[in-house]
Amino acid sequence: MAAFLIRRLIGAVLVCLAVTFIVFIIFILVPGGGKRGTAERIAGKNATPELVTSVEHKWGFDRPIYVQYAKMIQQMFSNKLVSYTSQQNVLSQIVQGMPATFSLTIGAGIIWLSFGILVGVISAVTAGRLSDRVITVLALIGISMPVFWLGIVTRYYLAEGGVTTLFPDGEYVGILSNPLQWFWHLLLPWLVLAVLFIGFYGRVLRGNILDAINEDYVRTAKAKGLNPRRIMIKHVLRTSLIPIVTLFGLDFAGVLGGGAILTETVFDLHGVGQYAAQSINNFDLPPIMGVTMYGAFFIVVFSVLVDLFYAYLDPRIRPT
Amino acid sequence: MAQPATESQFTLDTAAELAAEEHGTQIRGRSPWYLAWRRLRRNKVALAFLVLFFLVLAACLLAPVYADHVAHTGQNTPHVLDTVDVNGQQVSVVSNGGFLNVHTGKSCETTGNTADCKLFSAIPIAPQWFNANGKFVLGADSIGRDVAVRLLYGGRVSLQVGIISSAICVVLAVILALLAGYFGGWIDFIITRFFDLFYAFPVVLLGIALGAALAINGVHWNLGLFKLNVNGGSIWIPTAVISYVLIPYVGRPLRGQVLSLREKEFIEAAIAQGASPLRIMFSELLPNVMSSVLVFFTLIIANNIVLEAALSFLGAGVQPPTPSWGTLISDGQDLIVTRPWLSLAPGIAIVLTVLSLNVFGDGLRDALDPRAKVRVEH
């Protein structure tokens, strides 16, 4: 077990470094980025070539790539990482965005996991009948709607400034300052984000359950004389839910790490994802690096947790 | 009274012939493809949605026909100062605006900004449906372009990007999966690490970044023999960017399948017969994962259409003035209060297209690998 954890830890660090390195390289190489482009941007529109060159030198863009990279990593860990465009400390910006992102993720996560499982079970148990077909159609529609479009449409129809004023028009309210408003402001983003996942998880679970029902050990359970409910819960669901757990772990980590860029942007929640989107628009490398590292960290941590949990659920798997 | 065998007219041969003559005394073998096709044929819903998809495809392909003969305008032709004949009356394509109620879209009684009334500068014409002889069926956008025409042309772009990027994605994923699954060892190790890296990767973030960067500047490489000149606005850029995003999502499960197939005896037999790795991968392994590949392909197209819309919406995909469903949604965002159809129409188009692909893909998967015990009528 200890060996497994150590190995995964090393792997995690390597992955984080690799990811940030690749992002870094891409930004250097991509036309419009790199030292010239960024220096030009910092220097401003009317800069003379000499000014641009001096900016390059001042910010160290004319140093070799690996030196720049090493310097940026060092800045990252000593909390000196500063945005090119806004001169603000990257870490503090990320920390500012975290409450919104965390609130969005946890709330949506609870909703999509519970409803996804519910939908999947109902659909599988009544397979072939009307309720199954209706659920399948709704789930498929849910998967087919682009999240940002759904966000725009719900804002138009349901939020202030639109047809009805049921909900507030985006923005995030801290849970400590006003719990009710916090909830109210997040409800629409939660539902919009969850719709996609509910549809997907429901269908995956439905498939897993239908597969499990045909397994030999379910036949044995029936032959032992167990009642259908016990068979479903203790034998069928136990194995069907395992892949769902893996999916959820990674999806949750993804959203937590700032992956819900579109939802955050459309609803103006000023979370980490929105910060990332803005930084990309501005070609602002330090925040992009910061957010990338932050996101990779969550994915890696959760991927270890998921592997451990998986090994716990399925005794045939040893953590390797 | 039973006859002894010596006086029997039946020998082994004639018994077999008799069996052949009588229908159904032998169990007839049927290929799994035929069985799957039969199952698919019964799935009316999946087939209906496949037809829907093809209808959308056809409509988009016929965009020029629509533009020339119905709407009489182009995809990028602005009509800011023009008027159009609506039931006999001449109406401005783009009117001057004024103070409108944000909830109803109607003019306000008072002037001046209040909570409910805001100033709108230019208001394009609303959807005319059939009142203007086919012009501006879905209305106009802020510079007077015909939305319906742009919707169809945009569909062409979105579908092209979606389908081609999916084809690239699936082909690459299949190749990687076959290589990793067949050769194993360090090839497998490298390919699996590559897949793993993708999961930790902020691919969407990167896609946005790459898309944005490349869209502005294009790609101009000159490596001696190999030259690549792609303009910034070319739709091949979002195509290339999107195609790599889902490679590991397809590649990983396929690799798993190839791995378990590899252990089966027919592969051992092929190797013993001296078949080359290439032959084994493409003649033995590939046909057996084909059903998964087909299902993945339909679902990936659906996914990539949405991805393209997302990228274009953020400005990192298809660049204006080229229309795509994503850019149209983005264009219509500002006018959503007064002219909701500008954003609603492309969104609905996406939902219909993606839904048809998803329903058909689901039906395809059920046909190729049925599980649910459905009642069979006789």
Place this chain on the structure above:
Amino acid sequence: MAERLLDVEGLSVQFATEDGLVRAVDGVSFELERGQVLGIVGESGSGKSVTAMTIMGLTRGVNARFEGSVHYQGKDLLQISDTEMQDYRGNEIGMIFQDPMTSLNPVYRVGEQIVEAIQAHEDVDKRSARRRSVELLRQVGIPNPETRVDDFPHQFSGGMRQRAMIAMALSCNPAILIADEPTTALDVTIQAQIVELIGRLKDDFNSAVIMITHDLGVVADIADEILVMYAGRVVERASTRDLFYDPQMPYTWGLLGSIPRLDRPRPERLYSIEGAPPSLINMPKGCKFRPRCPHAFDKCMEEPRLEQRVEAAGHLDRCWLDVEYKRAHRDAMISGESTEAA
């Protein structure tokens, strides 16, 4: 006269499929008494497994249709609801299946699964149930049952898994144990052990056994009576001795002839039956075996009834061929020598 446990009469099972109505079991009848071992032998698709699963009620479904009756101690199991059937499964009738690896749930410990079987029917607490599980594992010959009871199925070998399955099936002292191809997935050496175990347990638990297999060698030792099934029908039924020494059906000869025998001169080739079993949707007219039977003649176009045609009571068959003729020339017919010469 031992207690009559099971009375199957005219059992027919049909499945509605995409290709048509499949007649998996057609007019099967037999009885089972306490302490008796009944062997059911046949090829894949002969209907033997469906018969067994139908007794347990495991074939019930939207597309299944049943005729006839299955009387267990007087009650027709085909007529009762699934909820009532749960009281019989495991409790009165236990069943073990072919592949013990997939038949045990891989995520639960072996002991837990046996305890689950016990607690489904008896009101005992976990500790007593667990103690019983350990005893059962000991009885089926698993070494160190106190530690093994907490192992997972993948930690058992194939033979041990099957023993554990048997322990689980017998945990509630059912009157009947149905074993569906229990040895097919196991090594030959383990096969013998499992068969011997079942025979011993039958006496220990005073139960009856239905042993289903395609391998006559497996039932030769243990069965009292054997049913040979083909295309969903019983084509021959006899005591074990009569079946091996005076088989009447050419199909049975095929099954017997394909076994190498030490007490006969070695044939040049092992006899194998030509052709394939008939489609269960479109059956041939007359005797179902006729298209593959080397000795078929014109009368075979009319299906023989299952009747006693020999002296031994209880030996029934479905063959028109003359009994004396068969007895005189059987060896040649079985070993596949030219039938014309006979």
